[in-house]
Amino acid sequence: MQLIKAGLCAFGMSGKVFHAPFLKEHPGFFISAIVERSKEESKEKYPEATIYHSVEEMLKQADIELVIVNTPVQTHYEYAKKALEAGKNIIVEKPFTVNVSEAEELTVLAEEKGLFISVYQNRRFDRDYLQVQKMINGGKLGTIKEAEIRFDRFRTTPSGKQHKENPDQIGSGSLHDLGAHLVDQAVQYFGYPEKLFADVFSMKGPEFANDYFEILLFYKNDLRVRLKSSVFSKEAHNAYTFHGNKGSFLQERTDNQENELVAGAIPVYGTDWTQPLNGTDGILNFLNEESETERVLTSSEAGNYMDYYQKIYEHIVFGYALPSPGKEVILNMKIIDASLKSAKEEKIVEL
Structure with a gap:
């Protein structure tokens, strides 16, 4: 299978529970990078991932094509924008942003750069x-x-x-x-x-x-x-x-x-x-x-939340429909x- 290298912007509950386990167990993904500002908790389960101490450091140094923005919602806009500007496709934890204007700006930026934004609406699964x-x-x-x-x-x-x-x-x-x-x-x-x-x-x-x-x-x-x-x-x-x-x-x-x-x-x-x-x-x-x-x-x-990541994989590799695209979630x-x-x-x- 084509291997997609991914990076997690945080390793709190969202990273530990909803993202890292599925990225690790799906054969089409590889967790290359995890951001932990002061700890190294991810080493035990994900020793193959390089630990970075800031999102900026990860975006600058890590060999990744997919970024999961799973930080507090107040930072979604900032980190999603930086990831897009760095040429990365992104998954953003829900809620997408704190307001409509931020969501619209990110969606336009992604379209301009030929990248995708998917919002992690896992309850659809x-x-x-x-x-x-x-x-x-x-x-x-x-x-x-x-x-x-x-x-x-x-x-x-x-x-x-x-x-x-x-x-x-x-x-x-x-x-x-x-x-x-x-x-x-x-x-x-x-x-x-x-x-x-x-x-x-x-x-x-x-x-x-x-x-x-x-x-x-x-x-x-x-x-x-x-x-x-x-x-x-x-x-x-x-x-x-x-x-x-x-x-x-x-x-x-x-x-x-x-x-x-x-x-x-x-x-x-x-x-x-x-x-x-x-x-x-x-x-x-x-x-x-x-x-x-x-x-x-x-x-x-x-x-099965794995179905979400399967759809992400199929979109990247085969061009199938993107699950919960940012442009759609703007309505929410x-x-x-x-x-x-x-x-x-x-x-x-x-x-």
């Missing part, structure tokens, strides 16, 4: 997300009229991470963090909405960045899509609730890839490496062809920016 897409495509729900997508947690105490919780830092808070996933899923399922209304604030208090949001997306044909997240949710809700003119579908959030990776699981190339689902995680209630009600318990099939940033504006002004914002 979650088992639950894929199951909902399967149900929509299957047609048993009919025309979707109402949908709710949630991503809740129970984290009532501060994490201490300033780039995520300091309200004075643009890009901090749940809206940019978890909201980047929910907005992306809504756009993938239904396209770009016409307008929105949002409620965004901090349940922990004004000294912390937003940890709660509710966004109501207005679509043509009277479709309403609600995106919601709270850190004061001890009991789990259904992550997806979809209602159509023929039936309803309720889906739990059951993808466990992140937890398994944190616990030390090694993703295996070419296989469904995750633990199988025990039992059911969805409910389908619909009118069949005889207009009789059927209620079925469903089980989702495995997701427009929705996030508009949500902040809506919450601040307490009004509906046209898109």
Whole structure:
């Protein structure tokens, strides 16, 4: 296989969990460089990678063609721009940037230089997300009229991470963090909405960045899509609730890839490496062809974040479609920016 040399801009949780394991196990990639400013933790698992102490040093010295910008969101624009100017293709962790203007500028720069930007929207490869897409495509729900997508947690105490919780830092808070996933899923399922209304604030208090949001997306044909997240949710809700003119579908959030990776699981190339689902995680209630009600318990099939890197590889080597290109994810940033504006002004914002 053609070997693609890659460099990681950081070796925090994102690098350790979501990127390095997949780059190492995919036979088409080679981790040539890792940035660790003061430590050398990557040596144990990735001894073949050269450790650099700054992104600038890596871009100047490392023999790489692909750069993963997995630093705090407030630095995405800076490092992505430097990587593009150095002639590197880039993968940027979500959220893409802190606002639309930064995302648009990076996308234009990449096009001018004949390079690509892909945003790491890994939740498109979650088992639950894929199951909902399967149900929509299957047609048993009919025309979707109402949908709710949630991503809740129970984290009532501060994490201490300033780039995520300091309200004075643009890009901090749940809206940019978890909201980047929910907005992306809504756009993938239904396209770009016409307008929105949002409620965004901090349940922990004004000294912390937003940890709660509710966004109501207005679509043509009277479709309403609600995106919601709270850190004061001890009991789990259904992550997806979809209602159509023929039936309803309720889906739990059951993808466990992140937890398994944190616990030390090694993703295996070419296989469904995750633990199988025990039992059911969805409910389908619909009118069949005889207009009789059927209620079925469903089980989702495995997701696989390796599929993201496989698509990156196929794009570089064969020219296949790029997963979550920057130009596409700009739409997500427009929705996030508009949500902040809506919450601040307490009004509906046209898109």
